Amino acid sequence: MTLFHFFNCAILTFGPHAVYYSATPLSEYDTLGTSIKAAVVYLITALVKLVCLATFLNVSETDSFDPYQELLKALIGFIDVAGLYFALTQLTHRNISQCHKFQAVGLGWAFADSVLHRLAPLWVGARGLEFTWDYIFQGLEANANLVLSLSLAALGSLMWLRKNKPKTLIPIIYACAGIVATMPSITSYLRQGLGWHLPKIVGFELFTSLAMAFISWQLFAACQRPSN
């Protein structure tokens, strides 16, 4: 029974990544190499973040929301953005269109994030006899994270890879990118500062990720039109 539950939660957490890869033209253009490279860059970024957090952050005994600490965490979170920049611009890709490049990088990024943050708790926890809703919520969170990573990658590619953008849209692009990049800090503020419970937080994440995806899709389409 419990291995069954583990299997269910695993396909909820990792299934969408595989589905996305096979459903979109990514599989036809064989962009797996790009995704894997993006995943490796994510790992290195995570290690760097860990070292910075350990060095600069002091562990608080209480569970309260400390603005200064959260600001520090947000700043360190921008290392994420730097890593994404590196993955998008510096890695050599074969000739794949920008449209597919950001998708592949975003997919690899989100997959590495899910594996690193969610596989171990899933394996240890979901196989026990005890039943909790936590792992299902964790899977939903992984889905939201996938959408957020894709939107961040899209905005990133717009910012750094596309040279001719309509002037009016540039501030909007940067603003959206800023919002998406600071999403982790917002979530932790909601959890600790306002005391929201897991279902509410997951709902909020799903909603915002869909909203940001829609906005970045519109922006991307808008930027695509002049070059066509």
Place this chain on the structure above:
Amino acid sequence: MANLQKSEPSLGFVIPVYSSVITLLIIVMTCVELCDAVTVVDVYRLVQYDVGGMPFGSRLAALNHHAGSAVLSSGAADLSRTVLILPIRELNLTFIRESIGRRKPLGGLLLLLPLDFSPQDIENIGEADHSSAKQLVKEVLVELEQLLIHANIPYPVYFGFEDDDVNSVLADVKRNDATGQLATATTGGYKLVVAAPEPKKIASPTISNTQGWLPGLKADGGSNQLPTIAIVASYDTFGAAPALSVGSDSSGSGVVAVLEIARLFSILYSNPKTRGRYNLLFGMTSGGPYNYNGTQKWLHSLDQRFRETIDYAICLNSIGSSSNELWMHVSKPPENAYIKQIFEGFSNVAEELGLKVGLKHKKINISNPRVAWEHEQFSRLRVTALTVSELSVAPELLESTGGLSDKRQFVDEASISRSVKLVAESLARHIYGQEGKTIDIFADNSSLAVNPSYIRSWLDLLSATPRVAPFLSKNDPLIMALKKELTDHTVEVNVQQEVLDGIFTFYDSTSSRLHIYQVASVTFDLLLLLGLGSYLIVLFSFLVITTRGLDDLISLFRRPSSRKMKTA
């Protein structure tokens, strides 16, 4: 663009790092797996023993079934894969009697005792508690205990306490049962798991008898010719749950009394001017519930000539209840002059203390192996003996041996003090030839007064120590403590170790930890799988339609590699 070589060197150190991480993960996994439950409680198993090959008690220890409550007991449902959780306060004894009598199959039984019967609760005891609710629970426990220990139960029976976690689980289970559905693998609910190995026989259980010797004032002929008086009590217990059998009244009170009398007489005998012309022998025997097996072995180990110098022996059994009536049980007929003399001495002192002492005669039948009182073992070797007890009727085998209901809160230490004074005063008047005279040797507020805090501290210690003989090792701390205490008060102390007689065999595994898990049913998992499958399929179709167009989706449908697809 910077071209970083990230192939060979990084791969070289990545693999060992990953393998060590995986090993660490596996180690963490196995540790975390064990503390996964909603609740973990300590539970104590029903005793498992054989008498002459006949099995009694609960024969299994491992438990792994769904939980059910008393609501189910009335229906005709099949309970062979259910563990019933029954609080003692609301217990229906007829149900238990029926299901044991008719050998109904049951997955297991978890009986919940009220929290104030817990051994950890000793500090909160004040005066002896006599509320009617507690008395009712006590009576139910006595009956339940007798029922359980004389039955052969093929499923595990455990005793636990009603703490908050278990109570909330029980409330949940009752609520689920009210819907009429049995909790099984397909309907979810709670699962109770006790991981215990198969119970094994205890090979050669030892019983330890401790004796202390206070020599009397030697006349010119040497102390061997002085008569001896023995004061004996049995210190071990037997009950339905061996890990909870503390026997505060049944054997604890006797032991405390022997220790206090030893202390008082050691003060008297330390000064040669007040040393009496009798030797005193203090004995603490084991094997009481099993026909006083230990006493028999102890007496046989004594030299026969020495046994003949024993004038009489006083055995103490259950003197802790707060009634004003004590009984002297004898096996020699009451018309016997010696018995009359001793009884008169006791009655005189009892009158002064406000107690009432009665005399009861029970003939011993040598061919009957049943030994109901400790003094009968002395009588079988032709030593005059009597038992002082609050019980008026001889108990049956394994009855009144300090079981679940015999707890500290039902014992009155003032009664023990009074009984100690009764025995000590009568003894002292006999030893110093002051019978019939109005003299108070152990007067209150004197240096020879009975010490209530001594009694209380030993009683508290004994009430926190389960003392079922087969489960006490040779060097158990309690036996060492009793030996040390006797060494403080007497001149010569001996500990005799024997093996318990062959007809009783005991099995181990008396306490375990119970894990309570909240489980979801298989139907839930199947529904979840169905939901997730359809979600992924919808996601797939949506992505194909938006990125490649509807025609691609339909062409996938027509592909020879079969995929079961439902178009939205």
